[in-house]
Amino acid sequence: MSGLTITAVGMALTFLVLGALVILVMILGKVGRLLSSREIEKARGAKKRQPPGREDSSKTIAIISAVMAAYLGKLPSQIRVSCVRRKS
């Protein structure tokens, strides 16, 4: 095989292989972005379904009760925290 043949075949094959990789990478990018956006949407949906702040507020009340109980020298169960808003 001559050097010229190797050059012609070689350059053509190099462009062909790397050109095919360009297409593969493009498809990979599209699929990757599609899956990522779906995952983000899923995560958003799950966040919406969760009742807002219920767990957090009960935790906060428990902590406040414990702190107040310690301050007043009582048991936490003897402390009642009112969550009723004052009317303005």
Added chain:
Amino acid sequence: MMLEALKALLGTSGLANLTPGNLLMLLIGAVMLYLAIIKKFEPLLLVPLGLGVILVNLPLSGIMEERGLLYLVYHAGVATELLPLIIFLGVGVLTDFGPMLANPITLLIGAAAQIGLFAAMLLAIVFRFDLSAACAIGSIGGADGPLAIYAAARLAPQILGPVTIAAYSYMALVPIIQPPIMRLLTSQAEREIRMKQLRAVSRREKILFPVISTIFVGLVLPASVPIMGMLMSGNLLRECGVTERLRDTAGSALTNIATLFLGLAVGATMNAERFLRVQTLEILGLGLFAFAVSTAGGILFVKFLNLVKRGDPINPLIGSAGVSAVPMAARVSQNQGQKADPHNFLLMHAMGPNVAGVIGTTVVVSLFISLVG
């Protein structure tokens, strides 16, 4: 009687057998050590290489004769291509394909920059090298040390030393060789082109790419499987996120051990009889030619892309990074870009063709081995 014993002892000493060629090679070895230690030119390779040159040119040491230490290392690690492939595993660990995945068109720039390999191969044939040796010389144009060693060990072991020296010298000299070519082939306006920011690449893409590309390229070019397989295996260790220990070992200790023994063994192939030839100077010249043509090929291809492609133009300075001297060539693109416009940041854009060049050179070397090896 004592005088005769002394004479016999002197006759078997290295001093009595030292040739001018040996002396010159010892000097070359010392220059390599100087360049590595004082000038910091590729010290990780040049120190073991220089040591190998010195050791093999000490007369009667037998270090490169059958059962000699470096003979064993050479035949176990270089002739079998094991050490360059281990280094390629480490290269995979250290390579981030993200910029290339974000801008896939850069893969084509990596392909165009391989023109120098073919040009040098053709010129080497004109210089009366046989086809295998011409292909090994052409591989210098990829500016990828381990790959040039792999190609030379496979195609033309007799010129392994000069090919290695040329490949690593030009890798170290990228900041000196490339800028004049870049300025010659681009206008001020082209050098000032700003490119839009690359998109973020997901982890999923980074994990899938090494697997899919290895399977695809391996199916098209089976000879590429050892090189591409090791490169992409290393990259998968990097990206998968569950093999930290393997990644750390492959990227540091294992690569360092392979580099040390590779340097020593390749240096040991450079004895005076083999190295001090006109052929060596020809190989060094052809390597420089290959490297310059590859650089020009990448730049001119980007200019061509800008003519035919719709959408945002590409700065032609990133074309020179299509030679696979990672990340030095990309840094040169960045520096030249900032000389034209201090607020232009081309580094990440240039990393795309830079790592694409590694894949391109892998494909071309595999092709050489398939057709000639």
